[in-house]
Amino acid sequence: MTQRIRTWDDDRPIYRQLMEELIAGILNRTYPEGEMLPSVRQLADSYLVNPLTVARAYRELGELTETRRGVGLIVKAGVREILLKRERAKFLKEEWPTIRERIESLEIDTDTLLAVPKR
16 A cells, blocks of 8 residues: 555544545445455555554444454445435535525526536
């Protein structure tokens, strides 16, 4: 694994931020369902963090993974859909109201929004 340059937010525990990285990896299929997650040591080396930090993040992800003896930590089947539902609900509750308010204040109609090209 290559080292990832990451600046950690001092206001939140690193293991929580690492969990968010892992969840993002499941969502974007970097870590597909049924596949192994990197070992604790690999991830610690990759993110330049203590292996105990990675172990804590993996413990917190317990319901999303399963341990297979002699194989490692596997992303459970069906987990991506569960995460998508959770992240959608979180987005709609926390971020969407502000975005919607801004769209309305700028009087942007749906057609204009949908015509904006994807990056």
